[in-house]
Amino acid sequence: MPDTNTNPDEPKAESRNFIEQIVDADIASGKWGDAGDRSVVATRFPPEPNGYLHIGHAKSICLNSGLAEQFGGTFKLRFDDTNPAKEEQEYVDSIIGDVEWLGARWEGEVRFASDYFGQFYEWARDLIAKGLAYVDEQSPEQIRNNRGNVTEPGVNSPFRDRPAAESLDLFARMKAGEFEDGSMVLRAKIDMASPNMNLRDPVMYRVLNAHHHRTGDTWHIYPMYDWAHGLEDSIEGITHSICTLEFENHRPLYDWFIDAINKDRGEPIHHPQQIEFARLEPTYIITSKRSLKLLVDENHVTGWDDPRMPTISGLRRRGFTPESFRSFAKATGVTKYKGSHDIGLLEAAVRDHLNTEAPRRMAVLDPIKVVITNWGEHGDESRIEEFNAVNNPNNPDDGSRTVTFGKEIYIERDDFMEDPPKKFFRLGPGREVRLRYAYWVTCTDFIKDDAGNITEIHCTYDPQTKGGENPPPDAEGKVRKVKGTIHWVGAHDAVDAEVRLIDRLFTAEHPAKAPKDDEGGWSFMDNLNPDSMKVVRNAKFEPALASRTPSESAWADGIRRYQFERLGYFCEDRDSTQSNLVFNRTVTLRDSWAKNAGK
């Protein structure tokens, strides 16, 4: 047996993902500073402001900011705004809001790659002077054709060996705006025969006579992502430059650029370490920004923050919490394996959070009227009785509120069956159920309209069950039992409301994946779920849902969230007004009855 000096009573050390292990090793070896100094860890989140952030970005934010937090290092927020054609201020604003909402705290000001354009330009001139870059006047087509392919080497540009002075002059004139878009580029002089296509003299700058959302018209050339990105990280002193798997083949290029700048240089510039991990790929969701933009532009959804969208703003509007994002990010792990992640994990995470935090309320989505026929036999027929309802049985500190009961109430249409099976624990002719917090009632009759729809149910109540309590034992000592408890809302004080029942936007587990027999006609739009949002306009709410009750604590983001008993978790939509309440369903409760009924 091996030496087992571990104490079984000691909690097992938390497992570390492969990135944490790298950081641990770097700190131990003193790679970035004094050995053991954890505060040297510097990470960042570098979005391009060309769309709204989605749940995959949320994971990256959690990973990067979480690492900095865990080690006591720093986390920065930087926009990668190197392409003026696609980027807009609206996206900058939404992204900042999303990162804040998630709870990630960045160091100092928000940064922009465009702030470093001058530095990039100087370093590019330096590379030209060293004979490591050149201005190429080939057309885009020629450049593409001369690049070769994965098995064939490319051929050198005829401009590759032009004198540095000539390139320097041309580069200055490119910057000055003397040339047309696409007329020439600055290329790194690496190796046109490299098996890594990224090293076949990649383009560093292109002529783009375009207006930039921050630098205006000062530039006529813009750096390519591959040239800029590693330099941005270098300038900001990023130690661990975390990105997704598809950039693995780019890492040698980023290393080459830094080495090229540092060649013959007195004080070398900082050389970040890039680490790639597999992006989050949740089921039933698409995360391509292009596709998401298409959904918005073609009005398949109402906007980037439509509650069906996998964007952070959409999921927030749907009711998901920052905590649920963080635990989802943690649950999905950090690896280099490109799998897919069950969206059920996100739903489990938000249920878990909301179960402890969300006050309970009663709401009837598809109301059917119930008349208590013997209400007048035990007192004034018009009387209203008050009952105490706890806000959260799992959290006694949440207090309670009052619900009121009278002769007429509403229950859920689903909670009554004319001819129920034995295992149906709800209402049916002759059956008795508990109305939560109120009384036990027995169905004596029901009324149908000409179309055969049930329009009204008649019940008697048992005054001995006041508050929903069990009735006293009978003469033989037996206590009557009831199998089911259902929710209800008093007809006399019910508040009308609109409820949006949100379901997954796509019906396919992998909506972006074309079927095998696709011959080109397929589109991810084919997988759109026609029932992704059902709007219920005649829901009945208990009055305590109309506004926040005094006993209720406010949510950090100001969004009111509740559990509607037996239905699910819901939050108030931003369309909601005092006179027209609108709620979104975040997620249903787990429902083993519905699951078995479906079998």
Next chain:
RNA sequence: GGGGCAAUGGUGUAAUCGGUAGCACGACAGAUUCUGAUUCUGUUAGUCGGGGUUCAAGUCCCUGUUGCCCUACCA
């Protein structure tokens, strides 16, 4: 015909020097319950294939297979 990366239950992930394959979600059973929720208990099921080294292999070596990425003046 090239280069890079990856492979552990249904899904996602752990396993420190080569030493009991663990956790979460799900599924299934049962208990509790004024939410068919929650909670609790139990069950289920896994190291991509083939060789090799070793007392001992998810882990080391050889070899094969499968999947993903790479030929924008996008990021």
